[in-house]
Amino acid sequence: MAIGEFVYRRRVQYKETDASGIVHFSMFFVFAEEAEHAMWRDVGLSVEPHAAEIGWPRVSASFDFLRALRFEDEIEVRLRVIGKTAKTFRYQAIIVHNGRYAAAGTMTTICVSKRPDQPLRAIAIPREIADRFAIVEPLEIPGRPGTDSRAATLDPLIPGP
Amino acid sequence: MAIGEFVYRRRVQYKETDASGIVHFSMFFVFAEEAEHAMWRDVGLSVEPHAAEIGWPRVSASFDFLRALRFEDEIEVRLRVIGKTAKTFRYQAIIVHNGRYAAAGTMTTICVSKRPDQPLRAIAIPREIADRFAIVEPLEIPGRPGTDSRAATLDPLIPGP
Amino acid sequence: MAIGEFVYRRRVQYKETDASGIVHFSMFFVFAEEAEHAMWRDVGLSVEPHAAEIGWPRVSASFDFLRALRFEDEIEVRLRVIGKTAKTFRYQAIIVHNGRYAAAGTMTTICVSKRPDQPLRAIAIPREIADRFAIVEPLEIPGRPGTDSRAATLDPLIPGP
């Protein structure tokens, strides 16, 4: 049985904020990665089992930031598998707080062989891994392409999910 | 006099690596931000002077990762101002190691007013700030759109800059 | 009613590891702080409610490291309030994995007044906060003072708690 979406919940920790009082933008990528790893555990896998010979570096990652997150906010990362090739997975990650979108992004990982003293080399995703994940449609994020409208305010009335 | 590009140099630190032995992908966003702040200092500005009433949160950020970086690597972040609106700046950040591209990304920041007890609100960039930055063309990164070719290998023969 | 000890559970995340394959030592301090904040929430408090005029910087922090932690390890932080003065709290934090001690440390925080444009200034802990926390005895960690014995091996047979 394959999984195509997963919800990961956690709380914003103090170390994740910065001097502007909100979560540092680089942390959204960490949240997305944590959700990915939790999704893998949910199907009985680890992205990096002990002494693994394969790994999953990122090929690309992006986020649009819609609302600020603050210390102790309880957030959801809604992760979806939106693409799969012979060697890569593509995820959509939507971060939700209080029923409203805080950020939406994508992340592509690539399967590599890691051997001591050798450079990382892309390889085909082992079938027992590929079979656990099913592709689903990405969610449409209202106003997401509208950088212009977002430029008007950081607290837009985007209806939550 | 306005600045449109800037080169920021630093070394990869141990804390920035992860268990796969390479720099964690979220750190590339931190490198880009450090370069932005260094560029501002270079024109006599701070993105956040003491008791500032404006701030510069990110509206979006993205990176394509071309090559892994490792502990003690000496890197350059080549930052370019590639867009400017009434309220936002857009940057291109290219990370170079040993004369080869390690990653290329973009980052859009928005000028906001921060007052205690009030939500962040987008405002026009003060003219004395906007005037310091000139728009330049983004660099073309060979193979950058080619996620497909990148999928073939993490160590492609992309000619360095 | 006052609380003197608290157990905080979480999993090691990938970003918290470093190139040696284990959790970076600075993260143990973050784990201890997360436990402190969770303990405060447990008694209905936040160390930093919105627009707070007091804060809790660290006056000192230390850890002895007994065993390495790895990606996806499930850990417990056992936090105890072991000291309380007019202006400070002192905590013991013991990190446990698989029923064995991974690290043991202490952390002293000080109550400060934070006003815009003023330096941090130590103040008396408000009574409604001080009354929520009771002092308990620190746990004895077998072999903890024995830096020498620990020097013999990083995987000593210290009986777990």
Next chain:
Amino acid sequence: MAIGEFVYRRRVQYKETDASGIVHFSMFFVFAEEAEHAMWRDVGLSVEPHAAEIGWPRVSASFDFLRALRFEDEIEVRLRVIGKTAKTFRYQAIIVHNGRYAAAGTMTTICVSKRPDQPLRAIAIPREIADRFAIVEPLEIPGRPGTDSRAATLDPLIPGP
């Protein structure tokens, strides 16, 4: 020729601050580690050369925090080798800003053998490494033991070095 002390300079970066507007206390440990690695490079060594079979985990680490650091502060880490055993190094790290002590701490590292699929095991420091470092006296930090006096204020008039 052996080295016993080293000064490492760097600037506080935005990611290193937290919502209280100052540098997160866990980062002082990272600053000390960066100084250690820079000191090793200064004598032609790396704590972790490519494909290294030895590593240097921390056995203990502690800091007393005397003054807050803020975004863009230029700091010095004054690192001293204050102890050396068959398997360990002990460092003192003093962090100085604007000619005044911001923090003072110690850090003990242990030499371990790292082989794939084996637990870390403490080993004797290779002689070609041990010989590069000479023991020096720790600096006395005025007021450092006086947690009590420090409790009075976070901005004491401790004379700078």
